Amino acid sequence: MSDARPAHKRILLKLSGEALMGDDAFGINRATIVRMVQEVAEVVNMGVEVAVVIGGGNIFRGVAGGSVGMDRATADYMGMLATVMNSLALADAMDKQGLVARVMSAIAIEQVVEPYVRPKAPQHLAEGKVVASAAGTGNPLFTTDTAASLRSASNRTSTLSARRRAHASPVPRPAPVAIPTVVMRHSSLSRLSSVF
Numbered sequence: 001m002s003d004a005r006p007a008h009k010r011i012l013l014k015l016s017g018e019a020l021m022g023d024d025a026f027g028i029n030r031a032t033i034v035r036m037v038q039e040v041a042e043v044v045n046m047g048v049e050v051a052v053v054i055g056g057g058n059i060f061r062g063v064a065g066g067s068v069g070m071d072r073a074t075a076d077y078m079g080m081l082a083t084v085m086n087s088l089a090l091a092d093a094m095d096k097q098g099l100v101a102r103v104m105s106a107i108a109i110e111q112v113v114e115p116y117v118r119p120k121a122p123q124h125l126a127e128g129k130v131v132a133s134a135a136g137t138g139n140p141l142f143t144t145d146t147a148a149s150l151r152s153a154s155n156r157t158s159t160l161s162a163r164r165r166a167h168a169s170p171v172p173r174p175a176p177v178a179i180p181t182v183v184m185r186h187s188s189l190s191r192l193s194s195v196f
């Protein structure tokens with residue numbers, strides 16, 4: 001555990017889906033997700049409450065060919081489902097690391113994960129659970145960056161953005177709707193301890 005004193009009580013970590021790919025072309029690289037979760041565990045063990053919003057680019061890229069010519073909203077829902085898969089993988093890895101994680105989805109998929117209910121998220125966080133917000137905003141035409149801003153505002157967190165790779169979007173999209181918030185960009189999670 002680091003000796004650094006946390007400057008933030010509650011943070012939201014926005015992970016691009018592609019941060020999970022490691023050196024792979026798409027999908028989830030096991031070693032990469034395990035390493036990331038270890039770094040998240042270090043932060044949680046410092047007493048910081050951690051919310052996570054993860055994208056879906058790593059999975060969606062793998063099916064992007066099939067989405068060509070597809071209805072935009074349908075393709076966007078596929079992208080949101082990809083974020084649910086990533087959130088489940090992240091929560092599973094956190095569980096194995098001894099953390100308690102809750103996946104909360106912005107689209108109804110209750111047999112798999114609990115719905116995003118605004119008052120419940122801060123409650124989970126206050127109990128030391130990591131909250132992974134899945135399915136972005138739940139609306140087509142947006143991205144998980146917008147979801148990160150929304151969740152950050154409603155859960156009163158500082159937002160930290162990590163490991164976004166430059167890539168072409170699988171679906172041509174207009175500029176995302178962004179809500180101003182505190183965004184700090186870091187290329188590696190391991191550097192985050194210096195800003196806490």
Ligand code: UDP
Pocket residue numbers: 015016017018054055056057058060075076077078079080083135136137138139140141142143144145146147169171
């Ligand atoms: N998406 C959406 N609404 C949202 C969040 C995501 O329609 O609120 C769709 C959109 O198609 C997006 C995809 O899900 O391209 C994956 O999200 P994002 O591009 O943010 O993932 P990242 O690039 O961070 O991995």
